[in-house]
Amino acid sequence: MITMKDIIREGHPTLRLVAKEVELPLSKEVIDLGHEMMEFLVNSQDPELAEKYELRAGVGLAAPQIDQSIRMVAVHIPGIEEDSEDYILSDVMVNPKIVSHSVQSSCLAEGEGCLSVDRDVPGYVPRHSRITVTYHDLNGEKQKVRLKNYAAMVVQHEIDHLNGVMFYDRINEENPYQLDEGVNIIS
Ligand SMILES: CNC(=O)c1cccc(C)c1Nc1nc(N2CCN(c3ccccc3Cl)CC2)nc(N2CSC[C@H]2C(=O)NC)n1
Numbered sequence: 001m002i003t004m005k006d007i008i009r010e011g012h013p014t015l016r017l018v019a020k021e022v023e024l025p026l027s028k029e030v031i032d033l034g035h036e037m038m039e040f041l042v043n044s045q046d047p048e049l050a051e052k053y054e055l056r057a058g059v060g061l062a063a064p065q066i067d068q069s070i071r072m073v074a075v076h077i078p079g080i081e082e083d084s085e086d087y088i089l090s091d092v093m094v095n096p097k098i099v100s101h102s103v104q105s106s107c108l109a110e111g112e113g114c115l116s117v118d119r120d121v122p123g124y125v126p127r128h129s130r131i132t133v134t135y136h137d138l139n140g141e142k143q144k145v146r147l148k149n150y151a152a153m154v155v156q157h158e159i160d161h162l163n164g165v166m167f168y169d170r171i172n173e174e175n176p177y178q179l180d181e182g183v184n185i186i187s
């Protein structure tokens with residue numbers, strides 16, 4: 001199982017690489033890795049398991065974060081309602097591609113955190129408010145999803161990892177809480 005020791009931290013060169021496209025059909029190794037990445041997110045959100053294995057909670061994980069420079073991310077985004085079993089989005093995305101996006105931008109009101117960044121980096125991270133993403137799932141099926149709000153922020157954060165981009169690259173250096181005209185804040 002993946003634990004925090006498998007997650008590389010900022011400064012590790014792999015985080016700044018452009019990850020390679022995954023060959024189709026998917027190999028057993030890639031499929032197994034995808035399931036392990038999803039298992040990490042599920043475990044990290046379970047209070048007992050997170051404590052037992054000292055996992056930091058996350059809703060997204062990109063393969064480069066476990067030093068595998070391939071284009072695969074896992075997202076496991078719970079509904080906001082307490083203890084609701086339904087998830088806004090839970091899937092492993094192979095070769096995810098943003099095929100269209102809104103002109104409008106949004107950012108998370110509380111900023112962003114990253115499992116590869118062991119410090120608090122305050123500031124708004126402006127991203128596309130809405131995105132349409134195509135990807136292959138672990139069954140090799142082509143998927144197309146339209147995302148907005150929190151899920152759209154998370155998926156863009158993870159796709160950034162596939163292009164060597166860290167969330168703080170997008171924070172305005174002069175004024176981290178700079179808000180351009182029309183940027184929507186998601187709380
Ligand atoms: C600096 N301020 C902040 O971090 C921040 C501060 C407040 C609110 C938000 C909303 C913030 N922002 C932020 N909060 C999250 N979590 C909220 C808590 N949650 C979680 C925690 C415990 C159990 C189950 C779960 Cl579900 C895990 C996920 N996650 C991300 N990101 C950025 S996109 C990828 C995603 C990620 O997984 N990061 C590790 N950002």
Ligand code: NI
Nearest residue numbers: 113114115116
């Ligand atoms: Ni991250």
